[in-house]
Amino acid sequence: MSKHLLILLLILLSFNLFAEEDFPELEDFWVRAAPPGSMMQAAYGTLTNNTEEDFILIDAYSPAFKMTELHKSVVEDGVAKMIHQPKLVIKAGEQLVFKPGSYHVMLMHPVIKFGVGDSIKINLVYKDGDDKKVQEIWFPIERK
Template sequence: MKTLSISLLLSLFLSFNANATGSLEFLNARIPEAPPGAGVMAGYMEISNTTSKNIDIISVNSQSFKMVEMHQSKEVDGFAKMLPQKKLSIPANGKLILKSGSYHLMLIKPEKWFKHGDLIKLNFTLSNDTKISLDVNIKKTSSRAMKCAAGKCGGM
């Protein structure tokens, strides 16, 4: 009975922190809350590949957004640019971290204003036609970050 209780607690803990899909594991997936009326949001997470082969994500979509694009933020000729990516490659037995200032998901034209605690379903398509669905929480952001996202952080 004690083993069953520990196993149950462990499985509940893991379900909140990771989503394993056989070949890929999604950790700390989150979408920061944006101010009402924001036309774009971003998706961040750590994606681990538990196989001995590279895996490519070739598309992401969500019914909650008109479009989802895969981007990489990069400095080009002294300017920060967001470069659309045709795929996101996760190396064999490696990981790819989607974070601000690097690779990330750009969630375009939300169907409504999503707030802290809302759940968004993201659908990933891999290069081998495998489909993966992932439920991602909207997470609260600081009031300064929300003001900057709305273009009101001053100084520029």
């Protein structure tokens, strides 16, 4: 096999590997900075599904927190509450927006110290048939 053909095959193979790891695109993602000692923080961002398949977000976890959950903030009878979301479907071509007062990734009980200017890794877990697939994202800590 010629060297050029080998390189071409490697390039094609790597494109193929990337194709298998298609995920919704995440934009404007951030974690709201919290005062020291805070037990809860939230992550926000917009997930856009530019793929041909539907995505089902079922969980999230972060090495920086003991507990992570997918939540939605709602107001019921004038009372604000957060409801655990066991499954969020992002259909092909659609978006899921995590923003204050709505969907968010709830981050509870930090295990390391961090602040504005740092980034923390959050893994988004999608259902994949009987299996799961994980999208790793580094979220910047921001004050806004």
